[in-house]
Amino acid sequence: MTAFTELMAHQRSTEALSLVAERLGWDQETMMPRGAAEQRAEELAAMEQVLHARRTDPRLAEWIAKAEAPDAAAERAIALIAHALRRNGAVPASLAEELARTTSLAQGIWAEARAKNDVGHFLPMLKRVVALRREEGQAMAAAGIGGGDAYDALIDGYEPGATAASLAAMFAAMRPRLVALREAVLGAPAPKALAGSFPAAGQLALARRAASAFGYDWTRGRLDLAVHPFSSGGVNDSRITTRVVETDPFNCLYSTIHEVGHSSYELAIDAAHHFTPLGHGVSMGVHESQSRIYENQLGRSRAFAGWLFTQMQAEFGALGVADADAFYATLNRVQRGFIRTEADELQYNLHVMLRFDLERALIGGRLDVADIEEAWNARFLSDFDFAVDVPANGVLQDVHWSVGAIGYFATYSLGNVYAGCLNQAMRRDLPDLDASLATGDARPATDWLCAKVQRFGSLYTPAEVITRACGAAPSEAPLLDYLETKFRALYNL
Structure with a gap:
């Protein structure tokens, strides 16, 4: 040999x-x-x-x-x-x-x-x-x-090539526009929220249909329940999890779609790379780009919302919203909330910035673990202008620190930035995409992502794979432009 x-x-x-x-x-x-x-x-x-x-x-x-x-x-x-x-x-x-x-x-x-x-x-x-x-x-x-x-x-270990300084610079570029847009949106009339109870069995049945709409391969995966949703595995066995809150069906549905993005990335990697260093996602930022674009730019689009509206009516009956347009607004409702995983697209990255700064201080020795709850609550109040009520809605909400995933959180926002770039390029290449999404078929988008990103595994560096897919280096501008366009239209700003 x-x-x-x-x-x-x-x-x-x-x-x-x-x-x-x-x-x-x-x-x-x-x-x-x-x-x-x-x-x-x-x-x-x-x-x-x-x-x-x-x-x-x-x-x-x-x-x-x-x-x-x-x-x-x-x-x-x-x-x-x-x-x-x-x-x-x-x-x-x-x-x-x-x-x-x-x-x-x-x-x-x-x-x-x-x-x-x-x-x-x-x-x-x-x-x-x-x-x-x-x-x-x-x-x-x-x-x-x-x-x-x-x-x-x-x-x-999570995002080769990134540093705390480069990530902090990215956040500094994002924060002003995000905060200004959030203030404008929260000052406008909010869409109606869903009300009522949505039985677990119906949520899980709908979650499975949504996963299928995105092309999830059930012969190589499965759906289970977990306290904190995640995906696991690779090669020909990549599994997803979700959670159910009977008053909030979007929690289950979009946790599922998010994890389908992760799992589909692993399952799409070229078989020639299996059981080699190339046989898994190149970084958590690129991984999150897949889960976030599935969840948000595709799953929360007006076209896909129209299909989901009919599916939810069939499963649960009347939803208390007038039509598909009203449902789309409800689906993208911006509201005060404690939980990162349930946050709307507009505020999500602000939750990540909080965690990034705190864990950076923990590792640097500038913050003691004994003071973490007080530091979390003070920062949350400063960033979101309301106070944490209970620890499960504050410092205890995420599983990451318990499993040692320190240095990970920033990759969620990096994934959003990558997703913004990919969405811009994908929409350019697939001008008729919304017609497919309106029928509950996201496969043209997922096929594009497979061809442009997923099949390569770790063959290219994170920056290279996004640049090759989009024709330009990664930038936060496409994400911020997308959010401005979407939420200004939704809230008539």
Whole structure:
């Protein structure tokens, strides 16, 4: 065997084992009995021990040095393995194992604390998670990852090429227009909200129809319930989850469509890339571009809203709104709210900015975990002009910090920016798209996204894949222009 074939054979098994570990995480959040939490933590720690050993195997450096890439895709794969080796090699095996164990336990404790609105129940575990992630970031920074900055090293694991400074600059460019538009919209008469009860069975049936409208492949996926919706897996097994609130059917429907975007990306990657470093989404920002464009520019469009209106009437009867136009306005209603995942398109990024600044301060040592609730509540009041009522609507609402996903939140907004660019290009290429969406068929859009983004997996860098798809470098301008046009029309501004 050549060095290249040995390298890729080793990587194939590593990729397969990481999918097994991911499946354990999926089971933990969907079907695992509560009493198995400590056992699952040990199982995940054992898997991480095996994976870390494989990802830091001394043979990797030798194979990388000797490998001769037969083509550009192979060259990219080698580069990605080399970068991962630098990251993983900087982290002691004991730290990687302890992170897996601690975050597995923390997820269950977070869920209990959220259900009880008891921040104190979660803080000791959050303190441990933050300390471990800070230690990990510092170890990688010492090896030159993230330009030597611990938080940038953590960001690199989710969005290669991004830094806290570049993300902060993006937010600074976005905030003034978002805040000005929000103030104008909130000063105008609001569309009527849906009222009533929407049974869980009907919501889930409609969620499945919506997923099918976007081309979700049920032969390689499934839909389950979770406290915090997510997608999991890849290659030929990528699963989605949602949640049900019987007074808010949009929560279930749009969580489902959002996760279909993630899952469809994984399932669309060229089979030649399976079980290689190219065989999954290139970054969380690009991943979020898929989920957010499915959810918003497509799923909340006037055309798709017309189809959804008829589907909801068939499932639930009268909805209390006059017609499809009124339903479209209700679907895109801007209102005060605590929850990021339920936020309208206009305010969503403001929720992300709050989290980005707080976790940056946590990793930088400028904010203590003991003070996180007070800091969250003060920032929320400043940004949204009303106070958090209970912790489940504040610092306990997101699962991310419990599972160690620190450095992740900014990729949601980066995904929105990418989605704005992709939507502009897609609408240019598909002038008749709305006619298909009006019939509940989003496949022309999802086929375009597959051809332009999804099938490449990690073959190109995040900036390259968006630039190739759109014909221009990523910019926040298309997203902001889209939001201005949409919400000024909806609110007659």
